Amino acid sequence: DIQMTQSPSTLSASVGDRVTITCRASQNIRSWLAWYQQKPGKAPKLLVHEASVLENGIPSRFSASASGREFTLTISSLQPDDFATYYCQQYNTFRTFGPGTKVEVK
Amino acid sequence: QQELLESGPRLVKPSETLSLTCNVSNGSISGSIYYWDWIRQAPGKAPQWIGSIYYRGSSFYNPSLKSRVTMSVDTSKNQFSLRLTSVTAADTAVYYCAYDENSYFRYWGPGMLVTVSS
Numbered sequence: 263d264i265q266m267t268q269s270p271s272t273l274s275a276s277v278g279d280r281v282t283i284t285c286r287a288s289q290n291i292r293s294w295l296a297w298y299q300q301k302p303g304k305a306p307k308l309l310v311h312e313a314s315v316l317e318n319g320i321p322s323r324f325s326a327s328a329s330g331r332e333f334t335l336t337i338s339s340l341q342p343d344d345f346a347t348y349y350c351q352q353y354n355t356f357r358t359f360g361p362g363t364k365v366e367v368k
Numbered sequence: 369q370q371e372l373l374e375s376g377p378r379l380v381k382p383s384e385t386l387s388l389t390c391n392v393s394n395g396s397i398s399g400s401i402y403y404w405d406w407i408r409q410a411p412g413k414a415p416q417w418i419g420s421i422y423y424r425g426s427s428f429y430n431p432s433l434k435s436r437v438t439m440s441v442d443t444s445k446n447q448f449s450l451r452l453t454s455v456t457a458a459d460t461a462v463y464y465c466a467y468d469e470n471s472y473f474r475y476w477g478p479g480m481l482v483t484v485s486s
Contacts (some may be wrong), residue, residue, distance in 0.1 A: 296473075306473070306478035308474045311472045317474070349415065351415075351472065351473075354470030356430060356431075357417040357471060357472075359414045359417070360414065360486050367378075
């Protein structure tokens with residue numbers, strides 16, 4: 263089984279901050295990674311697929327990259343709408359979600 | 369844009385079978401080259417992928433749930449279904465159906481909380 267870890271589990275930040283979330287895979291998953299944003303009571307929203315391909319309509323303040331088994335999601339200037347929980351998901355073998363990173367108001 | 373909506377009992381007794389249906393609108397299940405999936409999310413936890421099914425019926429499941437899961441497709445009704453047997457309180461979760469486009473999920477249903485309790 264491929265395990266996914268995320269750090270930090272909780273991130274306290276202010277509007278305008280640069281925020282980086284890290285996701286690590288237990289095995290090589292190449293670029294088969296997606297990122298989602300989830301708000302309370304809602305389904306996850308796809309932000310990124312293939313590790314760095316931004317979905318249409320996602321603001322350019324979001325970016326994502328990969329290096330080996332480590333993946334990062336960066337928000338260049340945090341906006342009020344960005345406070346949410348973020349999940350990574352590998353799809354190299356079956357599909358596995360990471361445990362999530364909650365971005366909360368500092 | 370695919371639209372999906374989950375339906376089924378919201379309360380299931382322990383040891384019984386959970387059965388949910390996902391109705392697909394704004395697109396044909398049999399017109400898609402991709403898969404249709406079930407994903408669940410226990411309260412306060414990360415989503416967990418349950419399984420995927422193709423409109424012709426081929427399917428594959430999360431190994432941790434495989435022994436209890438069956439998915440099926442009804443193309444005449446444009447819907448697909450989930451059966452999870454021998455449920456326990458640990459199966460209490462919001463159950464989502466989703467469109468599996470290249471193994472990631474662009475379209476999701478709104479989700480449905482299913483509680484396992486006597």
